[in-house]
Amino acid sequence: MFETAIDLEEWMVADEHSLAALEVATPEAYRADYPDREFSDEDLAERVQRRQATALAYDGWATYNMGDTELAFERFAAADDVGSVSYLGVPNTPLYTFWGRAALGEGDFDSAIEFLGAEAAFGNDGSGAEVYLREAYAAKNGDEEGFDELLWATRNELATTVDDFTLLDYEGNEISMANVRTGKVTLLAFWFPT
Amino acid sequence: MELPRLQPLYEQYKDQGFEVIAIEAKRDTERATKFIEENGLTYTMLENAEDDAEIVGSIFKVRSFPSSFLIDRDGKVMYFHLGFEAGDEEHLEEEIKTLL
Numbered sequence: 001m002f003e004t005a006i007d008l009e010e011w012m013v014a015d016e017h018s019l020a021a022l023e024v025a026t027p028e029a030y031r032a033d034y035p036d037r038e039f040s041d042e043d044l045a046e047r048v049q050r051r052q053a054t055a056l057a058y059d060g061w062a063t064y065n066m067g068d069t070e071l072a073f074e075r076f077a078a079a080d081d082v083g084s085v086s087y088l089g090v091p092n093t094p095l096y097t098f099w100g101r102a103a104l105g106e107g108d109f110d111s112a113i114e115f116l117g118a119e120a121a122f123g124n125d126g127s128g129a130e131v132y133l134r135e136a137y138a139a140k141n142g143d144e145e146g147f148d149e150l151l152w153a154t155r156n157e158l159a160t161t162v163d164d165f166t167l168l169d170y171e172g173n174e175i176s177m178a179n180v181r182t183g184k185v186t187l188l189a190f191w192f193p194t
Numbered sequence: 195m196e197l198p199r200l201q202p203l204y205e206q207y208k209d210q211g212f213e214v215i216a217i218e219a220k221r222d223t224e225r226a227t228k229f230i231e232e233n234g235l236t237y238t239m240l241e242n243a244e245d246d247a248e249i250v251g252s253i254f255k256v257r258s259f260p261s262s263f264l265i266d267r268d269g270k271v272m273y274f275h276l277g278f279e280a281g282d283e284e285h286l287e288e289e290i291k292t293l294l
Contacts, residue, residue, distance in 0.1 A: 043251070087255045088263075088274055122274050159270035162263065165249050167217065167240040170227050177215065180238055181265060185293040186213040187286075189262040190250055191197060193218070193225035 004067030006105065011065035014098075018058035025051035046084075053084040054093040061098035064105070072102055088122040088160050097129045104132060109140035117154040162188065196260070196278045198233040203287060205236075210294050211267070217242055219250040219259065266293045 005011060024030065027044050030051070039047070060075030076099045079091070086092045100115030113136050119129035133151070138144050164178040180186065197216055204214045214237035218226045221242055230239055242250045250256050254263075264273035264286070273289045275282065 047257075086274075087253070088271060092255075092257075122271075124276050126274070155272050156270075159266075159272055161269045162265050162271055163253055165253065167243055167249070169238065169240055170223070170230065175238060175240055180213055180215055181269065183267055184211045184213045185207075185267060185290055186215060186265045187200065187203075187262055187290070188265060189197070189200065189214065189216045189260060190219055190254065190256045191216055191260045192220040193222050193229050 005065065006067055007065040011062050014058045014062035014065065018055050018062055021051050021055035021058060025055055049082060050084040050092060053079050053082040053091065053095065056082060057091070057093045057095035057098055061094070061102070064098070064102045069102070069106065073099075076102070086122070086124075089158065090118050090122045090124075092124055094125060096123055097125055097132070100129065100136070101132050104136045104139070107139075109136050112136035113140065113150070117151070118158055120151060121155045121158060197229070197235060199278070199283050200237065201233065201235055203283060203290065207290060207294065208237075212290060212294065214238065215240060217250060219256065264289055264293065 024033070025048055027048055030044060030047055031039070056075055056079035060072050060079060063075050064072035066072075076095060079093065079095045080099075084092055090096060096115040096119040100112045100119065103109075103115060104112035113133065116129045116133035116136055120126050120133045123129055130151075134144060134147060137147050137150060162177070162181075164176065166174050166176045169175050177188075181188075200214050200216070204212065216235075216237065217240045219242050221244065223241060226239070226241065229235075242248050254261075258276055260275075260278050262275045262278075263271045264275070266272050272293060275286070
């Protein structure tokens, strides 16, 4: 088994992460992590699902680095099935980075570019994925010429059109998002005071 | 998003058609208004709605803060940022310029 391993350390670290995520992928564990908050059953189910999907993503990466490629890609697909995507349509787990890196390792540059491109553009680990995306792009094309254009094209292709909404400002006025942003470049920032 | 760091960007580019909308997710009105005043923030500041009408978690699925979306003139979300470290405003400025 160790002879076929691709990367022992990646395997062990990913395995640890997977087990840790799985251990807390229950409603009880989630509630225990946030004792002062209340969650609806639906909300809680979604949050637990994310932990399950995270566990599977790490499990896939561990399995790949262990050397069982076929099983690894099955695990990635299973993580994908569990779901848990962000508003922008990208998994909010490391799945696409791992899946893309595994595809890169197997010489499947097109799949690597697809997964890593989505993550680089809109994932939680965009800059991390971009490093591997460059690698995949250069492996496919011989050099990095045109890379910036690829990333820009990916953003355009996958971009979500933002929902409209109406909320109150601090003077009690109803403000519609569409009214503020139409024709403008808009930064929509979510925060809370600490 | 380190909100105060957005104020200079807003002032610099608003005449070219740049807007900032900040949504306070936890409805801590007192602390939010104090923060806005202390930091002289003049861009659009909104408060998340309550319960079924709330949008931050349910529509935008935001769980980690700060999170931000940079939206082009046609309403397409072109960039996403999770967190905001020192120096991130330079990347953000470059991104804003590509969309203006």
